[in-house]
Structures are given as structure tokens and as C-alpha cells.
Amino acid sequence: MTRAVCPGSFDPVTNGHLDIFRRAASLFDELIVATGSNPSKNRLFDPEERLEMLREACVDLPNVTVMGFSGLIVDFCRDMGAQAMVKGLRGGNDYEYELPMAQMNAHLTGVETVFIPTTASLGYVSSSLVKEVAALGGDVSELVPPAVHERLTARLAARDGGAA
Numbered sequence: 001m002t003r004a005v006c007p008g009s010f011d012p013v014t015n016g017h018l019d020i021f022r023r024a025a026s027l028f029d030e031l032i033v034a035t036g037s038n039p040s041k042n043r044l045f046d047p048e049e050r051l052e053m054l055r056e057a058c059v060d061l062p063n064v065t066v067m068g069f070s071g072l073i074v075d076f077c078r079d080m081g082a083q084a085m086v087k088g089l090r091g092g093n094d095y096e097y098e099l100p101m102a103q104m105n106a107h108l109t110g111v112e113t114v115f116i117p118t119t120a121s122l123g124y125v126s127s128s129l130v131k132e133v134a135a136l137g138g139d140v141s142e143l144v145p146p147a148v149h150e151r152l153t154a155r156l157a158a159r160d161g162g163a164a
Helices: 015-025 047-057 072-081 090-107 127-135 145-157
Strands: 003-008 032-036 065-070 086-089 114-115
Touching: 003 015, 003 072, 015 032, 015 086, 015 114, 015 145, 032 047, 032 114, 047 086, 065 072, 065 114, 072 086, 072 090, 086 090, 090 114
Parallel strands: 003 032, 003 086, 032 065, 086 114
Antiparallel strands: none
């Protein structure tokens, strides 16, 4: 059985992420979508909220499991018995950023990284951009799953005192 891990912060999960999950799930027997908890990072959603959103978004993917992790992703991959790590690439900058990490991860544990390019129509979508546009009142409903959109707008409205 082949198992892969698709790690990320997923703050929040976007339709671009879901596209990568679906495509990776078709390549491996099992895909673990793993979101890390890093106390030094300032996230809009806490780790449990991100796990809930991921589980809701992946409910139609039977061979996808959602889990949290802490520490090095390669240690998590080894503990899960994963043969590969999946990373989505939006463009050349993502590749330049991800390649040295992929090489280090392979050196540390032998876990290979599989790069999946995003679908062209979703290449511009990122969690950071979605949060920024939504915070400024833009419509991001087509960029995230409906349940995520509801949580995102509610969180931003609460954070901004009802202005979002």
C-alpha cells in the first residue's frame, strides 16, 4: 500500500488545496492531509479549527485522512509509514522554495517529495491572499469550500468588530 502525506498550514483550506488533495488521492492508496501546529506562527484559525475545516472539505475523499502534527514533517511521515510527501506548486517561486526542503527531507529520512502543479485556473489562490481579500470585503466564495467561507467571514467579522 502506498501512503503519502500532504502537509500544510491550511489557514484556511482553499479550493486550490482541495484540487491537490483530489489529484494526489488518485495517485496513492492513502493520503494523509497533515496540518502542523507551530505556536510561533500567528494563524487566523487554531489547529483544531483547521482540522475541522479540512475534515469537512475532504469528506468526499474516502482514502484521505486528516491529522495534526507537531515537529518535523519528515518525522511525522516516518511515523505514519509514508513513502512520499505531496506538495502543490503554483509556479516557479514555489518550486524554488520547496526544492531545498524536498532534498533535505530525502536526505534525513528517504521520504521523497512529489510535486503536483496546480490547475491553471487555481494557480493564483493562496490562503494568505484569500484572507487578505476577504478582510478587505472582497468576495472569496468561489475560492474556498462553502463551510470554510462561512467560518472565514464569521471570524473576520468577529475580529474586526462586525466590519467584515
